[in-house]
Amino acid sequence: MDDGTSLPTAPKLSRIQKRNRKRIMDAALNVFSQHGFRGATLDQIAQEAGLSKPNILYYFDGKEAIHVDLLNTLMAEWLAPLEEMNPEGEPLDELMTYIARKLEMSRAYPRESRLFANEIIQGAPRIGPHLASGLKPLFDRKCDLIAEWVRRGKLAPVDPGHLIFSIWAVTQHYADFEAQVDVLMPDSDAAWAGAHTHVEAMFRKLLTPPGYSGAHR
Amino acid sequence: MDDGTSLPTAPKLSRIQKRNRKRIMDAALNVFSQHGFRGATLDQIAQEAGLSKPNILYYFDGKEAIHVDLLNTLMAEWLAPLEEMNPEGEPLDELMTYIARKLEMSRAYPRESRLFANEIIQGAPRIGPHLASGLKPLFDRKCDLIAEWVRRGKLAPVDPGHLIFSIWAVTQHYADFEAQVDVLMPDSDAAWAGAHTHVEAMFRKLLTPPGYSGAHR
DNA sequence: CATGTTTTTTACCATTTGGTAAAGGCACGA
């Protein structure tokens, strides 16, 4: 039952192993997020990590193993903000908080965003299964939650699934298409400030139910 | 001044040349859009085109030349809908038409969308210059136009640049992240129908100015 | 410090990749 991707049965990693595995993962994140799986090379990763190629293969079973490990490790924290959307909270606040956090993640972790973007664009050949088994249930759960919020009149009527897609699309755009954003809005700081203002206003307008006036009663 | 990318000085392409160039471009579109530049191989393109690798290099100067040519050729038609947004038209209609067309392009031409997505995500190393010289002026012009519409009260107040980003992000998401959308919304037809409804409603809500009631007067 | 273990390096290898040279085939006008 242990596929070796999450909690290893023997977590006894030596100090050196921990340090080097981290180095490799970080280097791999740089390279894979920039070139995609097929475009990345072990030599590049090795160089970026400051280790020799055989040394890297001492720590990982191969190029694909590094990629898969990276995706699996990051998937959980990447989805954390969605996961943490609280069914007990005030619906509009919960969603606006989620949106703000998601946009903040695009700013703070653009490499992670692009890593996933590359993988999905190229057909999700390696995390396809994980999408179905890990993401889909979470997605369905949150769709149900949002639908319930709409039903209770706490949100304006909206298709939950497509709402989530919109949030992902808009927030991740700033990380994934950074190269384009940089060309079209050269002042990077202003661009981020504007992004926050625009994105938050846009979704607030979309989601605020008629007659809303702050938290219920 | 002729960089050989747009209008060749000698457009005398034989019937065979036209046929094979088209085949190659189409095959290259398949391969590049799926794997990105570095992940794509000439052998793949050759096989997909039903031609030998040397034969492909008879028509193009190399892998990079094919990629650049493809990007340049498709850029114009990819941006056509934005280009055609009419300053004389009714602002809200113009924008809603643009959005609908853009979404329709994601459905009809997902490969093109992914081709550009791959290129931009990977840092736009080959169309970076073209973005600055070709896209930027168009972007600025349309931003000015939208700003003017807002000033005249024909649209709700909105940041033009970020509005365009949002439109691109949301519409292209359905093409670029098709693999993920397919997992999360297995009924593809319903997903597209829902996408149209949701996206159009969302932007209409965002853009409709207060007190709007159809075309002016 | 002796000894067993972990980590790193050196030296390879088979395959793939982008690309070339040159010969062969083919169409098409004279």
Add this chain to the structure above:
DNA sequence: TCGTGCCTTTACCAAATGGTAAAAAACATG
């Protein structure tokens, strides 16, 4: 039908790529 120029194939090549074997070095531990 014959040649001439366009197209295609065959046979290569050097470099890069993912990966391996095994020796050497570094390390920990008694």
